[in-house]
Structures are given as structure tokens and as C-alpha cells.
């Protein structure tokens with residue numbers, strides 16, 4: 001493990017070489033499938049010797065076709081630290097990998113996986129407020145973060161989905177809002193906010209819904225709810241690349257140093 | 268289309284190619300001199316191979332190509348590679 005190329009390490013004591021065992025391809029068996037929405041499923045996996053993960057990390061998943069052709073894609077860990085690894089995959093129609101993971105794979109079947117990977121887009125549960133901004137399946141690593149959050153600190157979630165039926169983790173978000181330390185604003189980019197009667201008895205009742213794309217007022221309010229820039233919140237933005245770019249722009253406009261924002265672009 | 272992702276997406280392959288965990292690694296760009304986490308680079312996945320570009324100047328820093336299960340890494344745009352986390356936030 002230590003006979004890789006000689007690289008400069010800046011730690012006192014010299015070169016710090018981390019072992020790479022976690023990057024070997026391993027078999028992961030599907031233990032449970034949770035249907036989050038019509039086109040997004042959470043796969044809870046059984047991986048022998050899983051080392052646990054830090055919120056925000058991802059894994060690489062590799063599929064091999066009978067003719068030997070292989071496709072590798074990254075998926076965020078939606079599971080909290082200490083939980084079995086879980087991935088929430090949203091189908092990209094016509095895609096090579098995601099339709100298989102959402103439509104075809106069944107409990108007991110296996111994929112190959114390597115990880116956990118990542119040390120930048122991560123939240124270790126430090127005692128600071130958290131501002132989590134997610135578009136579509138970008139909520140997946142953010143779920144790991146709110147599960148890892150310090151219960152004494154505020155967690156402010158801003159989500160963007162096309163319509164209410166596509167919101168991931170609606171029940172869990174509603175429960176956390178009810179419990180008190182989480183607040184959640186959900187923007188519906190292509191739907192009107194359903195009226196109260198329609199929301200009654202559904203998780204949507206507990207969430208603050210707004211029509212249209214995430215606007216600067218929402219971002220400013222979310223930052224204020226975290227205690228403002230003075231509170232030095234951990235700010236994480238995740239989702240499609242265009243969404244992430246737009247959110248960084250809005251957050252910078254609200255006074256955050258763009259370099260303090262941790263982003264994960266899904267492509 | 269600018270469908271790039273973050274350097275985070277190739278940390279698995281990059282770490283394996285260099286034989287050390289680069290999760291908290293940083294790069295110094297040969298083009299503009301800025302330092303940034305590998306996770307902050309822009310990665311273009313839908314090219315032959317993976318291209319990591321500097322988030323500050325857009326210059327190509329690293330190219331990773333997999334041929335017959337062998338990873339080839341070109342570090343032509345990199346002045347320095349650090350395995351430990353960057354000391355300060357990147358400068359413009």
C-alpha cells in the first residue's frame with residue numbers, strides 16, 4: 001500500500017499515505033429498495049466490511065454487461081454515518097446506468113462499488129449551523145448531512161423540484177421540521193403550490209412551498225435563519241450543474257464568499 | 268453544453284492511479300498559480316478520458332485516460348500536487 005509514487009505531504013512527520021483498500025471494487029448486494037418517488041429509488045446495500053462514511057461522500061458504481069462492456073457512475077451516499085450504505089438514484093431517461101438501477105435491479109442482486117470517496121464536500125457534524133441547498137436528486141448527500149447534524153444547531157434546507165410528487169424524502173423532511181431543528185423551503189419550478197385541502201394529511205402540509213425557481217428572497221431568508229454570515233454556517237449546494245451555478249450566484253449575492261460554498265455538481 | 272462536474276467525481280480513479288488517497292488533495296495550477304482542492308476543479312467526463320480544469324483560469328491541469336484497465340495520468344498543467352488539505356482558501 002505504501003509503494004505508490006513519492007508525493008509531497010505537508011504534515012509534520014512527513015508523507016501521510018492513506019491506504020486505498022476502500023477503492024478496490026467490491027460486491028454490493030441490494031438489501032432493500034425504497035420507492036422515494038415514481039422515478040427515484042433508494043437502494044440500501046450490504047457491503048462486506050463497509051467502513052462507514054462521512055456525510056457528503058459518494059461511491060462509484062460499476063456495471064458490467066454480458067459482453068464485458070463496463071460503465072461507471074458516481075452516486076452520493078444518502079445514508080447517515082454509521083448506517084448501511086444507501087444510494088438514491090433518480091432515473092435519467094435514456095441513460096446507461098440510472099434506468100437499470102431504478103427499474104431493473106432487484107433485492108438480492110449485486111453491483112460493484114468502490115468507496116466511500118471524498119474529503120471536500122463533507123460535513124463532519126461540527127457545531128455550526130447548516131445551510132443545505134439541493135436540486136432534484138441533489139438532496140441525496142444532503143440527507144446524509146442533516147442526519148449527521150448537531151441536533152442543537154439549526155439546519156436550513158432549500159430544495160428545488162419540478163413538482164411536489166418529485167420531492168425526495170418528503171416524509172423525513174416533514175418529521176424533522178415537526179421535531180424543530182430543521183426548516184425546509186421547497187420551490188416548485190414547474191407547478192403551482194397545491195391548495196391547503198390538497199396538502200392536508202400529507203407531508204407537504206409541514207413544508208413551506210413556493211412556486212417558481214429558487215429566488216434571492218428565499219436564499220436571503222435561509223441565510224438569516226442560519227444566523228447570517230457571522231454564524232459561519234456550513235453551506236452545501238448539490239444538484240444539476242446549471243442549478244448549482246445559479247445557487248452559488250444567489251448565495252454570493254446574499255453576502256456569502258463563494259469560496260466558502262461547498263458544491264457537488266451531478267452533471 | 269457545459270456539463271462539467273467537480274473533481275470530487277474522479278477522486279476514486281485519480282487516487283488509484285497515483286496510489287494514494289487524494290480526497291483532501293490540492294493542486295497548484297501551472298497556468299495561473301492558484302491553489303485549490305482537487306475537488307474544486309472542473310471535470311469534463313464526456314470526453315475521451317477525464318479532463319480536470321483549473322476553477323480559476325480554466326486551464327487543463329490533469330488528464331486521466333483508462334486504456335485496457337491501465338490508468339494513464341498526465342499532469343502537464345500542474346505545478347504542485349499536495350496530498351494534505353490546502354492551507355488557505357484559493358486565491359484569484
Ligand SMILES: Cc1cc2nc3c(=O)[nH]c(=O)nc-3n(C[C@H](O)[C@H](O)[C@H](O)COP(=O)(O)OP(=O)(O)OC[C@H]3O[C@@H](n4cnc5c(N)ncnc54)[C@H](O)[C@@H]3O)c2cc1C
Nearest residue numbers: 073074075076089090095096097098137140266267272276
Ligand atoms: C459526485 C457525483 C454524485 C452523484 N450522485 C448522484 C445521486 O446521488 N443520485 C443520482 O441520481 N445521480 C447522481 N449523480 C449523477 C450520476 O452519476 C449519473 O450521471 C446519472 O445517474 C446519469 O447516468 P446515466 O448512465 O443514467 O446517464 P448517461 O448515459 O451518463 O447520460 C444520458 C444523458 O443524460 C445526460 N445526463 C447525464 N447525467 C445527468 C444528470 N445527472 N442529470 C441530467 N442529465 C444527465 C447526459 O448528458 C446524456 O445526454 C452524481 C454524479 C456525481 C458526479
Ligand SMILES: [Zn+2]
Nearest residue numbers: 296299321324
Ligand atoms: Zn489556473
